[in-house]
Amino acid sequence: MAPFINYIFLRKYTNPLVSNKRGFMLIELIIVLVLIVLMLGLSTIFFANSLPSNKFNATVREIAAHMKYARTIAKLKGENQAFFIDLDLRQYGVEGLKSRELPQNINIKVFDPIVGEIFRGRYQMVVQSSGGVDGGTIFVFDGKRTATISLDPIVGTIILK
Numbered sequence: 001m002a003p004f005i006n007y008i009f010l011r012k013y014t015n016p017l018v019s020n021k022r023g024f025m026l027i028e029l030i031i032v033l034v035l036i037v038l039m040l041g042l043s044t045i046f047f048a049n050s051l052p053s054n055k056f057n058a059t060v061r062e063i064a065a066h067m068k069y070a071r072t073i074a075k076l077k078g079e080n081q082a083f084f085i086d087l088d089l090r091q092y093g094v095e096g097l098k099s100r101e102l103p104q105n106i107n108i109k110v111f112d113p114i115v116g117e118i119f120r121g122r123y124q125m126v127v128q129s130s131g132g133v134d135g136g137t138i139f140v141f142d143g144k145r146t147a148t149i150s151l152d153p154i155v156g157t158i159i160l161k
Helices: 002-010 026-077
Strands: 081-086 091-094 107-112 116-118 122-127 137-141 146-151 158-160
Touching: 026 081, 026 091, 026 122, 026 137, 026 146, 026 158
Parallel strands: none
Antiparallel strands: 081 091, 081 122, 107 116, 107 137, 137 146, 146 158
């Protein structure tokens, strides 16, 4: 009798619903796939909403970089350089080099200390060989945000706000 009792207690009890095969059950795979699809859907929405914001920031930085480039060229060559903004054609750049287009939803206006606000036409900022800048403040805006690019007329530093 003792061997039979030992056999009953030492025997591995197995659930007939669970097999001894290794692997994943179908419900586990479905749950994992649902979670992956959910995370991909949420990340797509997040990145789609951040794209216009990144384009705005990149445009502001690019305009400032062109202005700094004009200042560098003026100092290296020892002659004045002109940075222009064509408000009608929606272009900007360093005079004599290839101009850049503004993205569609981004607008620019210029505040000149002498003339006031400028919304139309071509505006030039002259960068002197000493590093100083003759020009005003540039306002870059879209429907939600506004950024200013200010210039120090004496030193020629560019301040982004």
